[in-house]
Amino acid sequence: MKRIEVLQAGGPEQMVLAEAPEPALRPGEVLVRVAAAGVNRPDVQQRRGLYPPPPEASPILGLDVAGVVARTADDVTWPPPGTPVCALVNGGGYAESCAVPAVQCMPIPNGFGFVEAASLPEVFFTAWNNVIMLGRLAEGESLLVQGGTSGVGLAAIQIATQLRGSTVYATAGSAEKCRVCLDYGAAAAIDYRTEDFCARLRELTQGRGVDVVLDGQAGPYTDKELGLLAPDGRVVLIASHLGAMAEVNVRDIVRRRLTLTGSTLRPRPPAYKGRIARALVEEVWPLLADGRIRTRIHATVPLAEVAAAHGMLEAGEQIGKVVLIVDPALVTAGPG
Structure with missing residues (x-):
C-alpha cells in the first residue's frame, strides 16, 4: 500500500509518499480501506517532532479516516467487512489502509460522502x-x-x-x-x-x-x-x-x-473513545443527517500533495477542515 512517511522532524518537505505492507490487525481492530483522511493540527505538530505518538500507536500521521472495512480481527462483531465507516484513529490515517479499534468506528451519517465523513471524527x-x-x-x-x-x-x-x-x-x-x-x-x-x-x-x-x-x-x-x-x-x-x-x-x-x-485524547484507551463514539452517533449524527449540524470543508488535496495541505494549516488559511483524497475511485463511488 501507499502511505506518507516523515523522513525526519521538520517542514512539510520531510513528508514523502512510500510503499509499505498493510498494517497487521490486533484483537479488537478492523482494517479500513481509506477513501479520505482528515488533516489536523496535531499532524503538523507530530511532523515537527513536537507531538510523539503514544506507545504502540502507528507512527504514520493521520487521526481520522473514512472508507470501507476490508477485514476484521476474529473477535470483532461490528463493523463487518464491506461496511462504510468513519473513524478516529490512533495514527496511520495517511495511508491506503489503516488499522482501527472497532469501537472507534462510526457509521457514515446519512447523505454524507467519504470526504465529508473524514472531516468529522477528530474534531x-x-x-x-x-x-x-x-x-x-x-x-x-x-x-x-x-x-x-x-x-x-x-x-x-x-x-x-x-x-x-x-x-x-x-x-x-x-x-x-x-x-x-x-x-x-x-x-x-x-x-x-x-x-x-x-x-x-x-x-x-x-x-x-x-x-x-x-x-x-x-x-x-x-x-x-x-x-x-x-x-x-x-x-x-x-x-x-x-x-x-x-x-x-x-x-x-x-x-x-x-x-x-x-486533555489529550490520543493516549486514551479505546474503551474511553468508544464511549464518545456512541454518544456522537446517538446525539450528533442525527443532526448532521438533517442539516442542523454541518461540517465545513476548506479544501481537498491528493495524498501525494500532502505538503500543500500542511502548508494551509501552518499559514492559518483554513476555515474548517482540510481533507486528503487517498483513494479517488472510492471517493467517487461513495459509501453507497
Whole structure:
C-alpha cells in the first residue's frame, strides 16, 4: 500500500509518499480501506517532532479516516467487512489502509460522502470530550470558543448551541472568519486582531463572564480566561500554542470555585473513545443527517500533495477542515 512517511522532524518537505505492507490487525481492530483522511493540527505538530505518538500507536500521521472495512480481527462483531465507516484513529490515517479499534468506528451519517465523513471524527471527538465531558457544559450555560473557525471550534459551537441551548461567543482572526462563526451559531464573534477580546466579553456578558472556555492557546491567555469565568466556571485547554507556562491567580480560583483542566485524547484507551463514539452517533449524527449540524470543508488535496495541505494549516488559511483524497475511485463511488 501507499502511505506518507516523515523522513525526519521538520517542514512539510520531510513528508514523502512510500510503499509499505498493510498494517497487521490486533484483537479488537478492523482494517479500513481509506477513501479520505482528515488533516489536523496535531499532524503538523507530530511532523515537527513536537507531538510523539503514544506507545504502540502507528507512527504514520493521520487521526481520522473514512472508507470501507476490508477485514476484521476474529473477535470483532461490528463493523463487518464491506461496511462504510468513519473513524478516529490512533495514527496511520495517511495511508491506503489503516488499522482501527472497532469501537472507534462510526457509521457514515446519512447523505454524507467519504470526504465529508473524514472531516468529522477528530474534531467532533475533541469537541465532545472537552466541552461536554470535561467542561461539563450544562443546559443554557455560556461558552467561549477561542479559534471558532478551526474544525474543533465549529464543532464546539454547534454542539453547544444545538444540544445545550448555549449562548456561544467565539474569537477568530479576521472579519470573514467572524462571519463564519456567526453563520454556524455563535451569538457574537470577536476579531482578536482588532479588539480586546476580554473587554468585549465583559461587555457582552454584562460583567458576569462565561461558564466554560475552550482554548488551545494557553500561555498568557490562561489567566485572562480564568478572569473571564463566571463563578464555578471552567477553562479547558486542548493545546498550548502560545506557551507551556502561565502565571495564574490561585486565590481567585479558590475564591470563585474555578476549574482549570486540559486533555489529550490520543493516549486514551479505546474503551474511553468508544464511549464518545456512541454518544456522537446517538446525539450528533442525527443532526448532521438533517442539516442542523454541518461540517465545513476548506479544501481537498491528493495524498501525494500532502505538503500543500500542511502548508494551509501552518499559514492559518483554513476555515474548517482540510481533507486528503487517498483513494479517488472510492471517493467517487461513495459509501453507497
